[in-house]
Amino acid sequence: MLAQQLFNGLLLGATFCLVALGFNLVVGAMDRLNFALGETAMLSAVLGALIMTETPVPFLVSFAAATLVGGGVAVAVYYLSFRFVSADFPTASILSSLGCGLVLTAVVTKAFGSHQRTVPDVLSGVRLDLGAFTVSGAQLVILLLATLLTVGLYVFLERTPWGTAIRAVSDDATAAGLLGVPVQRVILLTFALSGVLAGAAGLLTGLAYHSVSPFDGFTTTLTALMIIVVGGLGSVSGGVLAALLIGLIQTLTVAYLSATLRDLIVFVLVGIVLLVRPQGLFGRNAGVLERV
């Protein structure tokens, strides 16, 4: 059973990972947090699930739609809560993006109802028996897509001119601007990418949980915040490792202790990290290469 629980934990961590990476991209670009990203994931998942249940299109089409919706919503949030808000007042964008998140939840609730929406299974006939644990078709899809997106993001940031520009803006936006990097366009791209990741995370999480709720957004945001505190603000590898760690801790706590202790144990971990290593495992002091 332990092997299966470890796999469950890693799978949970893989879904956490995507949205945490989305948060980290924005932190890297603007040193600010987009608190509407959890709701962006939720909205994308709800629409993705709607496409899956109401149309005969393949899952990948729904998935692509969810990522596009995520990207679009993140860009809208950028214009509403970040683009025109002074950097001198960082709390303004925090409150404004929190407000955007609440509005997104209210809109989804009004438009689609407050009930949990079922996410249909994919590859339901597939089941891989790997001895110590088994992998369902849906789990396989989640792992493949999450890995693909994470690796794709890494390659994009490391190997493409736009990725280099994102890293340059993350490192020093003023210097990057002076060297000819179109800072605002890079930030816009960063928001779009973060939304794409959130959209993907939303639908993949829904697939893992078999459902999506309009009230999932804040929980997603809270989990992502814990991950980036543990992994380090702006760190890609830190975010990945922290997401997997928190996924494992949550799963093993529920399996061997109690569901009510799950959040408590994660918060204790976050508290310890804040006390011992406030910058996180791979935070600002860990070196520029570790960051976006």
Added chain:
Amino acid sequence: MITTGTAGRVAVGLTVAALALAACGGEGSDSGGGSKTLKIGLVTSSAGPFASNAKTMVAGAEYAVKLLNDAGGVGGVKLELVKVDSQNKPTATATLIPELAAKQKVLAIVGPVDSAGCEVACSAANKLKVPIVSPGAARPGVLQNSRPYGFTIAQPDADNSTPVLAKIIQSRKLKRAAIISDEANATTKAQADLFRKVFGSNGVEIVKSVTFKSGDSSFASQVTSIAAAKPDVLALAAGPDDAGRIAREARSQRQDFTLLGTGSLQSGGAAYVAAGGKDTEGTLAAAQFDPHSETPAAKPLLEAAQTATGQADIPLNFAYAFDAVHMIAKAIEEKGVKAGDTEKGRVAIQEALNAMQNYQGMADATTFKDGIAQRPQLQAVVKDGKFVIDKSAG
């Protein structure tokens, strides 16, 4: 280029304004005073594990009021439902009941549908001497602090479900049980206690007990633990949506144990099946309401409701809310309660409800015994995507 100042303030202002609009978008109702209608409060909840039950309750109450008003009202006066949403927050419930009593001056209240909500609301209404009828609260002792003004149309699980669950255990020869329970909700914790008691008294070994919290999304970890214990039955002490998703997770992990619920699961049957889909097929549960009752009083009402709502199966909370409104209307008519006569009217309605014997409605016969309805003991099974009463179970 606009980067700061006015534009920034405008952007933040727009967001805050939109937020304020969203926050104010609750259920509206007219303020009290000078009422020319007979007002009945309706306490619903758009959040929490029993939100779907509350939704069907609202539909049933609204349908009842529509039918009564279409027929000329009660004593020639129209009924008006004053709907409030507690969002599953006890503090909100504690505020909304005095508001319904003092500001809206309702004659009686229908709801909340769940036991946890009823304990708060019914106790508050009792203190304010407002009759309150829950169309679903079924936890033992739920009306402990709510008499004589509190009523529930659902019989407590312990009384109604115990003999049915015992019969299921014996007929299926169940020996090893697992229990999954929502430990953040008092109603489901009581269900888990009921399962433990029933399993214990029928010689069933409880091989695994796992928990989750309302609002949890993933049940993979719990189901993996349950699967390792190899039970032949999984008792679902959960709200219907959560129970449906547990069923999906169980079947996705290729577990074929029997799924078992109390009467509460059947009462939220539509939500359970909607959440769990085909994976809920074969689920067994106790039941106290037959959506296809053949009794002379219930049959035409159920058929009319099926036509009006387009639903093949009228949910339990719909029928109970429908009957609750009609019982209150009957009490108003019997006692000749007038729209402006709020305080005396409330006392009269309470007395009439307490004296009501063998009321024949959509949910068959109802008689209150110390505020609690006495209901039939039935067995239900999910078949072809819906809970049906298993008449063969006797």
